[in-house]
Amino acid sequence: MNIFVLTGAGLSVESGLDTFRDKDGLWSRFDPMKLATPGAFASNPDEVHAFYNMRRKNLLSAEPNAAHCALAHLQAGLAGHGSLFLVTQNIDDLHERAGSERVIHMHGELLKARCTGCAAATPWFEDLSVSNPCPNCDHTGTL
Numbered sequence: 001m002n003i004f005v006l007t008g009a010g011l012s013v014e015s016g017l018d019t020f021r022d023k024d025g026l027w028s029r030f031d032p033m034k035l036a037t038p039g040a041f042a043s044n045p046d047e048v049h050a051f052y053n054m055r056r057k058n059l060l061s062a063e064p065n066a067a068h069c070a071l072a073h074l075q076a077g078l079a080g081h082g083s084l085f086l087v088t089q090n091i092d093d094l095h096e097r098a099g100s101e102r103v104i105h106m107h108g109e110l111l112k113a114r115c116t117g118c119a120a121a122t123p124w125f126e127d128l129s130v131s132n133p134c135p136n137c138d139h140t141g142t143l
Contacts (some may be wrong), residue, residue, distance in 0.1 A: 001082035005071060008089040014065040015094055017058060041116075045130050045141065052110065053127040059110055060125065064098035072099035117142040 009019035019025040020032075034040050035051045064072075075084040076099065086103050088095060091110040095103045108114070113124035113132075120136035122143075130141040 001078065002085070003074070003078065003082070004085045004087070006087050006089070007067075007071075007095070011067050011088075012062070012065070012090055012092050012094055014067070015062040015092075017062055017090075017092060017094075049128050049130070056110055056125070056127070059092050062092070062094065064094040068094045068098035068100070071095065075100050113143040115139065115142045 009017070009021075009025075013019060020027050022028075030051065034044070035048055041048045071084070071086060072095070075086065078084050084100075086095060086100055087106060088103060089106050091105065091107055093109065093111050109121075111123060111125060112121045113128055113134075114121045115134040115136060117134060117139045118137040120134060122135050124143075128143055132143050133140045134142055
């Protein structure tokens, strides 16, 4: 048996993470055009970094919930008899922390920094700023 699962922001609400578009979601409090576009990063990288640093701290204090754990259990249980193809719109790592493997992240991952210069993606768990050099190409202001 092969199963395809697509998850979104609602799955991580029980873990304490905000959705984007709900009535009380992130975009009700923050302007996405100032925080979530390449133009926003180009014009005000400090503001964009501050927003994502806040979100990264929230994520690091969150724990997978029962839904994350159930999907990991299902994926493990199908091994050898089928597969679970898990795709998420979430940028959190709660599926992986619950034990899921081979998770496809449609919108990137909050705990990775991508360099706009060389395109390298690097695991990143700390605050990020324009002064951080890319571990791959050593350019600053590009993560």
